[in-house]
Amino acid sequence: MDKDVRQWLAPLARRWGLEEAMERQAPVFAWASAVGEELSKLARPLYVEGRTLHIAVASHVAATELRLLEGKLLARLSQLVPENPVRRLRFHVLPQPAPPRRPQVEEPTAEDWEAAEEEIPTGLPGELRVRLVRIAAWARARDRTILQAGGRRCPKCGVAHFGPGELCPACSLVSGEQAD
Numbered sequence: 001m002d003k004d005v006r007q008w009l010a011p012l013a014r015r016w017g018l019e020e021a022m023e024r025q026a027p028v029f030a031w032a033s034a035v036g037e038e039l040s041k042l043a044r045p046l047y048v049e050g051r052t053l054h055i056a057v058a059s060h061v062a063a064t065e066l067r068l069l070e071g072k073l074l075a076r077l078s079q080l081v082p083e084n085p086v087r088r089l090r091f092h093v094l095p096q097p098a099p100p101r102r103p104q105v106e107e108p109t110a111e112d113w114e115a116a117e118e119e120i121p122t123g124l125p126g127e128l129r130v131r132l133v134r135i136a137a138w139a140r141a142r143d144r145t146i147l148q149a150g151g152r153r154c155p156k157c158g159v160a161h162f163g164p165g166e167l168c169p170a171c172s173l174v175s176g177e178q179a180d
């Protein structure tokens with residue numbers, strides 16, 4: 001493990017009576033340095049059990065590739081963490097967390113512009129009204145994009161969102177509903 005990290009973590013771990021557990025898990029912390037940045041993106045260390053380091057990979061292909069390197073990786077690891085040698089790597093194919101959904105918002109359609117025109121009162125000063133119509137048309141395009149990508153409409157304010165609950169993030173903040 002990184003010397004600095006260890007110096008910083010050890011007193012905390014000792015206080016919590018976790019020093020032993022932390023020592024045992026040291027290969028988890030050393031993994032990224034052992035395999036390099038490229039490989040550590042494909043293979044995430046999970047935990048040490050006995051002398052086995054369990055690793056999550058995104059695909060069977062990645063697992064096969066890494067198995068070919070097992071000897072080399074184990075040698076690297078025991079150089080970095082000599083007091084806690086890992087003898088085996090075990091790969092688990094786990095789905096990677098989905099990338100954040102951020103769909104491209106398409107331009108407003110003719111209907112969006114028409115609906116926006118109707119939505120904004122006519123009595124407003126020209127310049128302001130033009131601006132509000134434009135905002136309303138783009139808001140419609142945005143909502144449509146979000147709904148098509150699997151989002152939902154907030155029952156309180158009507159805005160489309162990707163939040164986990166029914167309410168949009170703003171409304172759930174106001175109502176105190178936990179958006180976990």
Ligand SMILES: [Zn+2]
Binds near residue numbers: 154167168170172
């Ligand atoms: Zn809302």
